[in-house]
Amino acid sequence: MEKNYYVCTGCGMLCDDIEVDVENNKINKVYTACRIGVAHMKDGKESAAFLVDNKPVDETTAISEAATILKNAKNPLIFGLGTSSNEAQKLAIELAKKTSATLDDASSFSLGEVIEALLNNKTKVCTLDDVRNKADVSIFWGTDPSDSHPRQLSKYAYFPRGTEKQRGWEEERTAICIDVRKSHTAKICGNYFFQIPPGGDAEFIDALIAALAGKLPKTSYNFPPKRILELANILKGAKFGVVFVGRGLVYSLENIEHFIRLMNALNEKANFHLVPMIRQYNTRGFNENLFKETGYVNSVKFEDGTVKHGPEYSVVESLKEKTVDAALIIGSDPFSILPRSIAKNLLEVPVIVLDPCETLTSRNAKVYISTAIDGVESGGSAIRMDGVKVDFKPAVETKRPSDETVLKKIMEAL
Numbered sequence: 336m337e338k339n340y341y342v343c344t345g346c347g348m349l350c351d352d353i354e355v356d357v358e359n360n361k362i363n364k365v366y367t368a369c370r371i372g373v374a375h376m377k378d379g380k381e382s383a384a385f386l387v388d389n390k391p392v393d394e395t396t397a398i399s400e401a402a403t404i405l406k407n408a409k410n411p412l413i414f415g416l417g418t419s420s421n422e423a424q425k426l427a428i429e430l431a432k433k434t435s436a437t438l439d440d441a442s443s444f445s446l447g448e449v450i451e452a453l454l455n456n457k458t459k460v461c462t463l464d465d466v467r468n469k470a471d472v473s474i475f476w477g478t479d480p481s482d483s484h485p486r487q488l489s490k491y492a493y494f495p496r497g498t499e500k501q502r503g504w505e506e507e508r509t510a511i512c513i514d515v516r517k518s519h520t521a522k523i524c525g526n527y528f529f530q531i532p533p534g535g536d537a538e539f540i541d542a543l544i545a546a547l548a549g550k551l552p553k554t555s556y557n558f559p560p561k562r563i564l565e566l567a568n569i570l571k572g573a574k575f576g577v578v579f580v581g582r583g584l585v586y587s588l589e590n591i592e593h594f595i596r597l598m599n600a601l602n603e604k605a606n607f608h609l610v611p612m613i614r615q616y617n618t619r620g621f622n623e624n625l626f627k628e629t630g631y632v633n634s635v636k637f638e639d640g641t642v643k644h645g646p647e648y649s650v651v652e653s654l655k656e657k658t659v660d661a662a663l664i665i666g667s668d669p670f671s672i673l674p675r676s677i678a679k680n681l682l683e684v685p686v687i688v689l690d691p692c693e694t695l696t697s698r699n700a701k702v703y704i705s706t707a708i709d710g711v712e713s714g715g716s717a718i719r720m721d722g723v724k725v726d727f728k729p730a731v732e733t734k735r736p737s738d739e740t741v742l743k744k745i746m747e748a749l
Contacts (some may be wrong), residue, residue, distance in 0.1 A: 342727035343368050344418070344483050344710030345375035347720035348463070349612030349727075360731050364713070369485035374553070377728070378691070379712050384705035389698070398741070401663070401687045401702045402748035408661035408685075411436040414650045415667030416738075417615030420715025421724075423738035424617070424624045430746055435657060440621050441667065443633040445582050445650040448591040449611045450622045451632045458598040458709075460722045461608035463490075468497035473510045474574040477536070478580060478581020478612040481519035485745040488523065489611045492579070501518075509569060513539065514583060529566060532556050536587035543567060556584065562643040580608045582636045615666075616709070620718035628709040663687045665738055666706075670695035689738055706738050713737035 340354045345368070355376060356364035385397035392400075398712045405411055413436045416424050433439040434617050442450060453460050458541035466473070475493045480487035488494055493510045500507045512524040513531065521528040530538050535556055542552035542560075546567035552560050570576060578598070588594060601607040613619055622632035629635050629642045636643040646652055650669065654677045663685050670678045671694065681699070688700040691712075697703045707713040716726045736744075 342710050342725055342731050343372040343376060344616040345372040347548050347719060348484050349383055349719045349725045350486060351725060353732050357731055362730055365724050371410055371485060371585040376711055379708055379731050379733060397702055397704050398543035398744045398748055402745050404661050404687060405434050406683045406749055407726060410652055410659050411488050411661040412659040413663045415440045415665035416440050417618040418619045418666035419617060419738045420709050421624060422715050423716060423742055424621050426739060426742040427740055428625060428628055430742060433749060435638050437648050437653050439634050439650045442618055442622055442653060445468045446585060446611045446613060447633045448581055449585060450619060453597060456627050459602060459608045462723055465578050469492045469499050469575040470577050471507055472509045472576040474578045475520050476513045476578055477577055477583025479520045483614060492679050532585050536584055537593055540597045542594055544597055547600050547604055570601055571604045576605055578607060579610050579611055579612050581612040584721050610721050619719040619720055623718050659684060662694055663664040665689045668694040668696045688743055704741055705735055707735040708734050708743060
């Protein structure tokens with residue numbers, strides 16, 4: 336009997352081998368998924384919620400109120416979309432054009448620089464399938480996939496047998512962790528865990544570049560040169576190496592160019608690729624869709640047929656400087672993820688929230704529309720963390736509209 340597989344939209348890995356048991360239009364069992372995926376797949380709800388001023392209204396009223404807010408705004412902010420399908424993201428870009436909005440996502444304060452470097456072909460890339468089939472050396476830098484992406488090591492990077500790595504982790508794979516703390520992933524890496532102090536990544540990069548060039552590596556925090564030379568020798572021998580980059584590395588560097596120099600040095604001696612450890616399932620999709628449209632991955636402002644880009648158009652600076660007079664938040668919770676001193680400025684403008692979950696932001700919104708969970712209650716497509724497009728279908732039915740449906744209706748109402 337042919338099995339019916341679903342895609343888990345619980346993180347940027349978009350695992351496509353998930354099986355579910357559905358009873359009375361509710362998922363009661365999930366197979367193959369990790370603990371994050373199981374919780375995510377079971378989170379569906381049948382009922383819809385449309386609120387204006389925290390009072391129930393019908394869908395038409397909520398859509399009309401949202402459209403009125405955007406129509407009256409001179410400089411609205413559209414933020415989020417990391418948990419929206421490609422189709423919804425493209426509509427949001429069109430909506431931003433139509434309303435002369437500032438458009439941004441969480442990548443402006445996380446992995447946006449990394450993704451932009453990849454899209455501009457500044458270093459080698461590969462797919463997760465390449466990792467499973469070919470990788471002999473995997474570096475986890477500033478990331479702990481054992482907690483954030485629990486199937487990363489078992490499905491791709493370390494434990495599985497691949498077409499060219501039949502003997503797996505016991506003999507043919509080496510896992511290395513570079514981090515500021517001994518994470519669960521670091522424990523798996525054993526003696527190949529390199530613990531550096533917070534903010535010490537740039538110096539460690541310089542020391543590693545020196546070691547790759549045959550020079551004596553030095554750091555101000557006196558990391559043992561012998562260990563850095565040992566690491567350099569392992570990396571030089573890699574036939575197919577991969578560096579999984581997390582936010583821990585990005586937050587430590589002034590800009591990603593410093594790390595790109597290391598990638599270039601590695602590729603002079605061996606064969607290395609970069610994969611960003613993206614948390615939300617379609618952050619890369621948003622970055623790629625916006626990049627194709629504007630040449631930028633985030634922090635843009637549409638105005639009079641032109642596109643402006645810069646840090647002043649990021650969600651952080653836009654709220655900090657109070658340059659926006661309305662906000663459409665899609666699948667994100669600024670009140671939880673941004674500093675209170677910045678997020679509180681949302682209280683001064685009318686806010687529209689599209690989100691499957693009730694959040695601190697939705698509770699303070701002028702309009703809240705409870706939308707469907709992509710991959711559980713609605714279908715579409717997304718871009719996996721490695722740049723591969725993945726189509727997904729719903730596992731259950733719901734009365735809740737998808738982000739795509741709501742954005743279409745708002746566009747029509749403008």
